[in-house]
Amino acid sequence: MTALLEHLRTHKTPARWLAALRALVRTDSLWLIVLAAVTGILAGLAVSLITFTTLLAHNLLAPGYKRLSGLEHVAPWRALLVPAMGGLLLGLWHFYLQRHNRHRPVDPIEANALHGGRMSLRDSLIVTGQTILSNGCGISLGLEAGFSQIGAAFGSRIGRNLRMHRADVRLLVGCGAAGAIGAAFDAPLAGAFYAFELIIGSYAFPLLAPVACASLCALAVVHVSGETLPAIAVPLPQSVPVLAYPLLAVLGGLCALIGVSLMKSAAYMEQVFATCIKPVWLRPMVGGVLVGGLAIISPTVLSSGHIAMREGLVTPPLLGAALGLLLLKAAASTLSIGSGFRGGLFFASLYLGVLGGAAFASVVAPIMDLPLGLCTVAGMCALATAIIGGPLTMILLTLETTHSANLTAAVALTALVSSFTVKRIFGYSFATWRFHLRGENIRSGVDVGWMRTLTVGRMMRTELDILPADTTVASARTTFAGRMPRYIVLHDNQNHYAGLLESNLIQSITIAPDQPLSALVDTNMEVLAADFSIGHAVAAFERTARPALAVTDRNNHVLGILSERYVLRRYAEELERTRRELAGEKHGR
Structure with a gap:
């Protein structure tokens, strides 16, 4: 710190301050951790602001109630009108950007894989704004796409402004994404390994300190702002019977099949909308009406489904209700993506996994009476692994969310079986599948640019x-x-x-x-x-x-x-x- 202050006293112009800081970062790895902390703080502030703004917008659908997926019912006219109007605004926004020849935004995985961590802050703000609009009007997608996009963009901008080495810019992009995901889920370890598995592309011990620091700093900011949910108490068994493990492996494979079906369905739905509705600006409005119609049947399909997921963990639904809600949520999510709304399937995959686990427990009850809590937690981890593609991230997220360390082996088994099955029969996560549809051969954030x-x-x-x-x-x-x-x-x-x-x-x-x-x-x-x-x-x-x-x-x-x-x-x-x-x-x- 003394060296930095001495540099600042002797070099008084902003350009020279940046040059002095750049020199310190390149010669001492401690300053890279400081920059990672700054990136994490910015990511935490962004998560808090995005969450607050989105919850405020949710009042349009349910005045006085901010968490839409926890609603017992919603007024039919609101369910149809609000998503439709949000879709119309989003469609016109898309149309405006196309008319002004805006290029396609680069997401954190693509930035690290192909562009050395270079991301446009302006484009990332647009993506974040579109994600807020989509989730705010109740569309069945999560905010994690906006969270990770803007957090990673902050890291990229800091690294580029300091003219840091390519590897360091990529690291800061990972730090921003780690902070955003860790803060969003109140799970700092999951946030850190989200960066390692998906954004950076590998784990290395020297990278642990900056990534973990960013995740913890972002989490601290969100806790200070109060934009977190209270911890949940999930009824879980103290131990897992040995004979339950083969059935849990089957659950992992089934969740992989559900995940692959969901990813393919989203791509198919995009083709259907493109064929049936030629005006691009009209597609989100039609999708909003369809999702609103599903919300009349069950409001749990609205928004990310985070509250519905938590309720499903505490009081798992029975077979009929679980299958019905799973189909409704899957349909709402594919309609949302297919019609052009912005958002991700991270939150949705967790809820779908809970429902899949609850249904599985009911189906295998004649064979073995598995605890409902065990199956919902394992299903949540397995389905999220299939869609997101980070098994260790999902294992840590599940354990941090449910505080169920005694289920580590069971959760890890379902996650690994799900990951292996998806790689064998499909080969992509949701993000890399969409890259594949665009003609990009990207499987992770490993630098192949x-x-x-x-x-x-x-x-x-x-x-x-x-x-x-x-x-x-x-x-x-x-x-x-x-x-x-x-x-x-x-x-x-x-x-x-x-x-x-x-x-x-x-x-x-x-x-x-x-x-x-x-x-x-x-x-x-x-x-x-x-x-x-x-x-x-x-x-x-x-x-x-x-x-x-x-x-x-x-x-x-x-x-x-x-x-x-x-x-x-x-x-x-x-x-x-x-x-x-x-x-x-x-x-x-």
Whole structure:
């Protein structure tokens, strides 16, 4: 601290203050923890403000009652009108953004995977505002998308303003998301491992201090603001019978199937809305009317379902009620996503898991009388794992929410079975599934953006030895007498690429001197484009089994050549750099 104060006294302009702080952060990891704490505080403030604003908006549906999913009934005209008007506002907002050519916002996972943690604070504020509007009018989605988006954006902005290293910016993005999720669920460990599993992409001990610090700071802010729910007392058994574990494994597999069905249904519902309702701005209003109709049947489908989830844990519903509520909530959530509302399935998956666990306990009662509380807690963890994709995050969240440490083995079993089943039959979480639908091959927040920035154009060699394709072998030997290059590029009369020749062929005594060089070229003349990524280049070398390939433009003019040896060396260097960053071994710290 003394060093920082001395810097601030001697450098009085804001730019120099930033430079001084940047130097301290790069030389002492303690200052990175300070920045993580600041990020966590900002995330906690954002969670408090978003929660307060959304609960205030809920008065439109139920005056004097802020937690919509805990309602026993809702006025039909309010249930239809408020979500419809909210959908109309959201649709017009979408239409305005499209007309002004706003690009698609980048979420924290995509930012860390492809963009080195770079996120737009303005875009993130738009996403957060749309999430508040969606949840505020009662739509069946959670606020976690807005929470993590704005928290991560704060971390990204701090890192970018300080011009920090790519790995440190990605870490601060993870700190922001950890703070947001930890504060939202009153579960700091779950928030921290949400960042490790989903945003950063791996766990490393040197990263634990800043991520945990951010999560704890955000939680402290939310507690001070009073935007938390009281703890719940879930009736749970003191021990789990040994024979219950096989049934719990079955529950984990069933929850995985429910999760996959829900994710596919959401994508299918988007296609249905796109086909049936051409005006994009009209889709959310129609979706709002449909969700409102379901809310007339049961208000538990409204909003995120957090209160309904807590009530389900305390007093689990019986088979008929559990199945009915599960179908209603699943339908409301898929309608909400399909019609274009903003939000996530994190909260919804917890409630759906509670209902699935309650139904499962009733079904297996003739085989074994499993405690309802055990099945609801295990189902909550398993279904959330299937949809969100972070088994350790969900295990910790379940244990922190229910304070049921004696059920750790049972909860972990269902989570792991669910995770394994989803990977085997589907391969995506909800977030990565939506990336897949957009054509992005992203499975986590692990940094793979370097594969796109490291292009063929940046790696190719532009100093070339070029000859006409009709040049004879004897002429080529004379041209390169005393200096024989490894590769010779051939071109035709129009200066188009005609082949790549290894020089050892023209040195061979078995080749006739009067033979043209074009006769020595392999008929497989696959080429690379300058904008190809290193992944494309590696795939091309594996496909052709050639030691080098030419790089050409759209007119088939030669730009350079790239050798497989160089590509593999660069690929190995980047993988090693990424491995060091994941292990926390970076920049001399």
